[in-house]
Amino acid sequence: MADDNRVLSWRELLSSKFRLATLTLALSIALYATNFFIFATLAPSVVNDIGGLDLMSWATTVFVVTSIVSSAAGGMIKAWLGSRRSLVLSTIVFALGSVITAASPTMEVVLLGRVVQGLGAGLLTAYSHSMVREMFPAASWPRMFAVVSGGWGVAALSGPLIGGIFAEFDIWRWGFGAMAIAACLFIPVSLRAVQPGGGGETGNAWGAVARLSLLGGAALILGGLGKVSLPGGDISLITVSVALLLTAILWERQTIRPLFPRDMFRPATALGGGVIFVFGITFATTPTAIYGPLLFRAIHDIPLITTGYIVTAQSMFWTIAAIVFSNLSRKASRFACIAGTMIVILGVLGTSQFLPRGPLWAAIAGISTIGFGIGLAWGHIGRFVLEAAGEQDKNRVGTVMPTMQVIGIAFGSSVAGLIANANGFDRTLTEGTAEAVAHWIYLGLAPAAVVSLVGAIRVATETRTPIGRSL
Template sequence: MSGSHNGWADLFSAENRGSAITLSAGVALYATNSYIVITILPSVVQDIGGLAWYAWNTTLYVVCSILGSALSARLMRTAGPRGSYLMATAIFIAGAAICTAAPNMPVLLLGRALQGLGGGFLFALSYAMINLLFKESLWPRAMALISAMWGIATLVGPAVGGIFAELHAWRWAFGLLLPVTSLFGVWVWRILPKSRHDRQPDEPLPLMQLALLTGAVLVVSAGSLSSSGLINLLGFVVAVAMILILRHREFTADVRLLPRNALRRSSPLYGLYLVMTLLIIGLGCELFVPYLLQHLHGQTPLAAGYITAAAAAGWTLSEVASSGWTGRRADGAIICGPLILAAGLLLLLFTVPVAFGLPWLNISGVVLGLTLAGFGIGLGWPHLLTRVLQQAPEEDREKAGASITVVQSFAAALGAALAGTVANFAGVDKGDSGAASAAFWMFLLFAVPALLAVWIAWRSVRVRRLQGRAKTSLSGDLSQG
């Protein structure tokens, strides 16, 4: 098949255009909401309090996104493409409405939980439907398009959040989502089919694995509320134990969360999932960047939001640029990506905690560091996701599509929880000195998973190459025989 039938023009052909717009628009809502909230959070806690719960706004949102991601396949089987998207949209709208009227942090967190559940459905349904709506040669392009919505979010999210924050009207940032999301629902009603042609029977939910996955994140988050290092460490240890139990459960349970044998070290999926997890955790410290920029560098909410969005811009740029790569170029992107992420975090280590020299030069270093961090993740991201779908057993393809967002959401929630732990322990609420200390330790510690991902990515690529050579050799022997 010629490359001309596998490019962007084919993705936006009359046959595919409606589906491509629908899937990408759902993720655009999820992503834009994320950047709106990251931008307005400093203003929110200034108005209704709850700095100790700062990271929970993201953690709880993403934990509920995990549940939405895990339940998305069942929802689509039960309600069909159109019904599942409409239900996800309704839940998202309900969460936005609660956030708009929230009088205090607990109520806001309730709204964020509902937003996360609805957003998780939208996010996972987009990936899960790629292999149903598009031919395999278009999967990398479709994934790049969906991920490119984070680039759109970097333009829209900080602008919406920053403008309303500077007007001291952060509630209207949530309120604006209500009509926009409603219009998306109308579009879904017109475009998506009501039912699937390949309707499959429901299977039981992996309730134990879901409980362990979300519990691990919540344990770390709960520990972050304490200033005691022992409590923080205990939360981390319990979380690791829960993840190990989950891994064992995936081997023995009849109902699995991930494709069969995905968590065995010999499985190619194991390395792919691990690299994805470490990359997303490495960017978890991004959550506190707007707060740090406003308190340590005197930036306005709007400016801080746009500076923070440089990470997503870098991610989008590299993902779109590398989505057409194959073979060794794709392998190189997977290996080099984590190294670039680590370089970006180390640059932030020297530019965020302390303002030095000319302000524009200092901020330029912050922007470059964030851009490099995002660029490093996006460089190999479409190839990691494509290989997850390719390596999954045929009967688990749908589960593999949903697993992408489960793994990504889990890593994002864990990254946010760990960032909250480091920030609270370092004294982020103790003035500028505490904020500087939190920034230093966050960027230093979060470079560790990025560097670890370099080694795991190299091993994963090496194993894939060896397997490819073995298959080629076997095919040659069979043809000669």
């Protein structure tokens, strides 16, 4: 299949040969993404029922931390168990976490459930990217990344609605129970779609566990911003977090048993460029999901439910661009990597000007432009990242984009929080404060988008030719 240079049509992807594989890929992403949006919608109902408001922010933090750790460990676990058993394991863990959350009598148990959910969700996202490489022709990889984007787009629209229904009838536990049921229904689909085999690799895993601990520690410390007090404040926490992350990266580069592909942290390679792109682009575009609803409401006086769907414009235009531009030639794919990133930069700068000052349509256009640019570039960056991995890294390459995406979100949200609080967000949110926050969080994070352009150029200009293929 790797030698097939033909891009599969959408009809072929739904044919008997690829239907199960396409469905498995879409559902694996939909499970993760829908859970993300449902939890955000149900969180107030959880607090109203069992209390624990002071711990609620940790529910997202521990989920992100364990997602990072399990996503990074995905290649190692896959090498041990093989693709099929690893995918089933991740789904079972996700379902178990959903059941624990649904049955929680206290917020402390909710946190435990979210830890387990995060472990399963991180593995699911890592294996979804591995499935793109293993189950579809190389020329169709951008199209399959469009399927992944489509899963996020559908979840962005349906997740808040589904969660809202459970919240409206005061049955929030059934919302998480529904996620557990959906995960259980996904297992037989994945068993039919993914062939048994693979795995069996053994070796000393203590070094890998230590590096995973460093990654998890870095993410957990970031999650503590605004929640714990240390001498030097939040700057100290960020410094310690960066130090732990750099230690993990330097150790990873030297080890003989890496968690990630060999070239992942080498900026001069296509893999290294892909890492820079994913980290920078997610870092720079995080504010929309976190602050968008509140800022649109405070500045433009829009009902909260309406602002929630306005903010999904970024996700929807990501999905639209990914689908529309999924069938490009190799040369055009390289151009899309750079052009998409430049569009994101324009969108970030435009949003920093129009969200605080209006008009409303221009602010919506700004976040839509961000999403369009990401969608244009993302799948083609993914194509070249997957191609750049050699045979020795085939089990590990699926971890690259999802791991760096979550790390980028973690660091981006933390820096955005510092900028927002410096402009008065942690005090009374007046219209003037909201305008200042809206301007500076996008403008302050814009340099990360410029850094992502450096990575996109590196990927697009990489001259290495995949084995068995020609330019």
